[in-house]
Amino acid sequence: MTTGTGTQAAPSSNWLRQFTGLLSSDLNQQPGEFGLGQVPARLKPDAIASSVCGFCSTGCSLDIHLRDNEPVNLTPSIDYPVNLGMACPKGWEALTPLSADDRATTPLLFNPRTNVREPVDWDHAMQVFALRFKAIQHRFGRESVAWLGTGQIPTEELAFLGALGKFGMGIRHGDSNTRQCMATSAVAYKQSFGFDAPPYTYADFEDSDAIVLIGSNLAIAHPILWQRVLQNKNRPEIIVVDPRKTETAMAATKHYAIKPKSDLVLFYGLARLLIDSGSINRPFIDAHTSGFDSFAAHVHQFSLDRVAEETGLTGEQVRGFAESIQRNRAVSFWWTMGINQGHESTRTAQAIIALALMTGNIGRPGTGANSITGQCNAMGSRLFSNTSALLGGRDFSEPTHRREVAEILGIPFERIPKTNSLAYDQILDAIDEGTIRGLWIVATNTAHSWIHQERARKLLCKLDFLVVQDMYHSTETAQLAHLSLPAAGWGEKEGTFINSERRIGVCRKVKTAPGHALSDFNIFRLASHYWGCADLFARWTSPSAAFEILKQLSRGRPCDFSGIQNYGHLECSGGIQWPLPDSTVETAGQSSSKPAQSLSYTRRERRLFADGKFFTPDGRALFLFATPQPMPEKPDSEFPFLLLTGRGSSAQWHTQTRTSKSAVLRKLYPQKLYAEIHPLDAKRLGIGPKDSLTLTSRRGSATARAFITPTVNQGEVFLPLHYESTNCLTYPAFDPHSRQPSYKACAVAISKANP
Ligand SMILES: Nc1nc2c(c(=O)[nH]1)N[C@H]1C(S)=C(S)[C@@H](COP(=O)(O)OP(=O)(O)OC[C@H]3O[C@@H](n4cnc5c(=O)[nH]c(N)nc54)[C@H](O)[C@@H]3O)O[C@H]1N2
Ligand SMILES: Nc1nc2c(c(=O)[nH]1)N[C@H]1C(S)=C(S)[C@@H](COP(=O)(O)OP(=O)(O)OC[C@H]3O[C@@H](n4cnc5c(=O)[nH]c(N)nc54)[C@H](O)[C@@H]3O)O[C@H]1N2
Ligand code: SF4
Ligand SMILES: [Mo]
Secondary structure (H helix, E strand, C coil), rough: CCCCCCCCCCCCCHHHHHHHHCCCCHHHHCCCCCCCCCCCCCCCCCCCEECCCCCCCCEEEEEEECCEEEEEEEECCCCCCCCCCCHHHHHHHHHHHHHHEEEEECCCEEEECCEEECCCCHHHHHHHHCCCHHHHHHCHHHHHEEEEEECCCCCCHHHHHHHHHHCCCCEEEEEEHHHHHHHHHHHHHHHHHHCCCCCCHHHHHHHHHEEEEEEECCHCCCHHHHHHHHHCCCCCEEEEECCCCCCHHHCCEEECCCCCCCCCHHHHHHHHHHHCCCCCCEEEEEEEEHCCHHHHHCCCCHHHHHHHHHHHHCCHHHHHHHHHHHHCCCEEEEEEEHHCCCCCCHHHHHHHHHHHHHCCCCCCCCEEEECCCEEHHHHHHHCCCCCCCCCCCCCCCCCCHHHHHHHHHHHHHHCCCCCCCCCCCHHHHHHCCCCCEEEEEEECCCCHHHHHHHHHHHHHHCCEEEEEEEEEECCCHHHCEEEEEEEECCCCCCCCEEEECEEEEEECCCCCCCCCCCHHHHHHHHHHHCCCCHHCCCCCHHHHHHHHHHHHHHHCCCCCCCCCCHHHHHHCCEEEEECCCCCCCCCCCCCCCCCCCCCCCCCCCCCCCCCCCCCCCCCCCECCCCCCCCCCCCCCCCCEEEEEECCCCCCHHHHHHHHHCCHHHHHCCCCCEEEEEEEEHHHHHCCCCEEEEEEEECEEEEEEEECCCCCCCECCCCCCCHHHHHHHCCCEEEECCCCCCCCCEEEEEEHHHHH
8 A cells, every 4th residue: 555755746647547546437436545436245145234323412223235236225223222123214314315406526726717516536636725725834834734633423534624724734723513512412421520521321311200301302303312311111201401392302391491591590490499409429528529518608699589580480490390300310400502502601501510410410310411322423523523622522721641542552752742632613603814815625515504694605715725624515505615625425435433332333234335435544644644644544544443543542531442353343232322342342243344223232231320429539420510600682662582492303413515415305294494473473573374574694694484383482583503594693792701693682673574
C-alpha cells in the first residue's frame, strides 16, 4: 500500500486509479482496496444482514433481507435486546432513501464563470479540496479553516475525521450537530459525574415505579423506547413535564404543562419540598456526593408560592409531583430537548441530576438521571469525534491525555491542540469576523437546522471555500457549496454506532453506493493522501481496523470497550454496552457471523454507578446549581406569542433529506408547515382550521397552516423543525456552559395570511 509523508505532493490521477479503482468506468463491479462496490462475501444470496438503524439513538436492529446480494426488504430483528422485534416507520423505510433520484453520484465543483456546479472526478475534486484549504491556511493561518460534523455517521468515521482534521490537517476548530442536540447533557454529566456517562440501561424503563419524562416526546421521537415503557409491569406512574400536551403527555398518568423554560424553578421547588419533608436519602448523599448542603441552602428560596407563580402550576400540583417522587421505590428521570435546548440548560439538567442523587435514585434498577440521546451515533460523536472532547472523552488541556492519544495513534505529540475547539456558534461568529474562511461540512444541514437561519446562510455564503459532504447534492447546505462531495449512506458502508444506553452496535454494508459516491471513511482516506499526511493514518485502512484503534483509545477510560473482540462479537451479543474492559470474561459467542434468527441474546444489562462510585477524582457526584435567569426573548406587545419547536411526527427526520424520499412516510405527515395554536387564540385572531398564517419574529417570517388544538397553551404556538422556514424565526440564545442553542423559546407574532 502507498504511504505518504507529511509533506508529499498530491498523488497523481494514475495513482488514484491504481489505488482505488475509482476512476474506472466499471466502478461498481470492481471492488478496489477501499472495499468499493462489493457486498461482503459472507452475505450469501438470500441471506439476512443485521444492521443498527441509522436514524435515531434508540439503536434498533434491522434484519435486511438480501436476494442476489441486493437488499429487497427489511424486518426488525426479533431478538435484539433493544427493539425486541419492533421498529418505527423510519426504520421500516430505512432502505428507501438510498435509491432516491437526487442521490449525489459525483463530486460537483462550482464554476464562477458559468455560475454552475459542474461534475468533476475525484482526483480533480480532492486536488481542489487540498489546494484551496491549504491556500486559505497559508494566507490566513491554520485556524482559518474549520469543520462541522455530525452524530449520524459511524464512530470509526467520526474519529477519522477528528484525527485527520486536527492532527493531520492542522485544523483547530471542529464541531458538530451534536452541539445542537447533546452538548448540554455532555457538559452536565461531565461536571456532575466526572465523565460524559449516561448511567442507564433501557431495562430501567421496565423496572421503574415512576417514570418522569421531562421535555421529551418519547412516543414520537423514540417510539420504540415508548414501547419499552409500555412493557413495564409495575403499573408505573408516568409523569410528563412539557408545556404541550404531546402524544406522550396524553398517555401519561400525570402531565405538568409548565410555562416554557420554568423547569429550573420547578426542580428547585421540588428539591426544597423533598428536603423539608425529610424525603431524602441521607446515607447516600453523605457517602457518595459533595455539595449537598449548599444546594439545600440554595433551593430554600424556592417556596411553593414562588414555584407556582413562575411555573404556572398550582401548589397542589407541585406537591403532588414531590409526593410521587417520595412514594415510589424506583424513580427514573429522563430528559431530552425540552431541557437540553435552553438558555440555562446545563444547570437545569443538573437540577434533574440533583433530584436523582438526593433521593438515591441512581445505580439501582428502574432509576437514574437519564439523558436520552438523539441521533443514531450522538454518543459516538460525544466521545470520539475529537470536537468538544479529545478522543475517548479526554481533555485537550491535559498533557497526559494528549500524550496517551499521541502514543496510541503514533503521531507526534505536538500535533495535538492544547485547547478546545470553538463551538458551532463561535465558528459562525468567526466566519462573520473573517477569521474563519474555509469550512468543511460533513453530514449535517446547517442552512436548514441552525438557529436564526438567515444569518447562518449569509455566513456560509461569505466563506472563501465551502465543502459539503452529503448523500444528496440537493440539501439547502449543499446548494451553497463550492465543492460537493458525494457520500455513501447508511447501508452502503460499515461501522459502529453507540446508542442512548451506551450500546455499541454494528451497521453492515448491504448495498453499493450509487455512481462515484464513496463512504465518508474512504473520503477521509482520500483527503489524507491529497493533503499529504497519509503516513499519519496508515493504520486507518478500513472501519474494522479503525475499530481496533478505538478500542485502544477507550482502554482505561470510563468508556472502556477494549473487551469487545470484533464486529462479529458485537453481532453475536446483540450489541455491547460500555464499559467492557478486556479483563472482563464474556461468554457470548465469538464467531464472525451471526446465524440469522437463531440466537437468543442474553439480556445482559450494564447500568453505571451501582457501587455509588462516580468518575470524579474523589468518586463523589457533585450538586451544581445557579440562579434562574430570565428567558432571553420573552413575548411582548409586538411579538406576543412564544414559539416552541420540535419533532412533528415519527415519520419525519430532521431536515427531511432522507425521510421525504419515501412515498410511504410522506403519507404519514402534512406536506406543508403547520402551526399548532390554541382554539381561544385562533378565535381571537379570527383564524379558522387550515387557514394560512404568517408567523413573524424579529429575524424573519414563515407561512404555515393553522392546526387549531388545545394541546398547546394559550399564548404559545408550536412549529415542527422539519420544514425549512421554522428556523427563520428562532432566536440565537445559547447556554453559557454547553453553548447549545435554545431552539424552543422565542417571541413571534401571528396573523392570518392574505385575510
Ligand atoms: N421522528 C423523529 N424522531 C427523532 C428525531 C426526528 O427528527 N424525528 N430526532 C432525534 C433527535 S436528533 C433528537 S435530539 C430527539 C429529540 O427528542 P425530543 O426532545 O423528545 O423531541 P422535541 O420535540 O425536540 O422536544 C421534546 C419536547 O420538549 C418540549 N419543550 C419545549 N420547551 C420546553 C420547556 O421549556 N420545558 C420542557 N420541559 N419541555 C419543553 C416540546 O414541547 C416537545 O414536546 O429525537 C430523536 N428522534
Ligand atoms: N427549530 C429547531 N431546530 C432544530 C432542532 C429543534 O428542536 N428545533 N433540533 C436540533 C437537533 S436536536 C438536531 S440533532 C439538528 C439536526 O440537524 P441536521 O444535522 O442539520 O439534520 P439532518 O437532516 O439530520 O442532516 C443530516 C445530513 O446528513 C446527510 N447524511 C445522512 N447520512 C449521511 C452519511 O452517512 N454521510 C454523509 N456525508 N451525509 C449523510 C443527510 O442527507 C443530511 O443532509 O437539528 C437541530 N435543529
Ligand atoms: S426507533 Fe429509532 S432506531 Fe428504532 S427504527 Fe425508529 S428511527 Fe430506527
Ligand atoms: Mo438531536
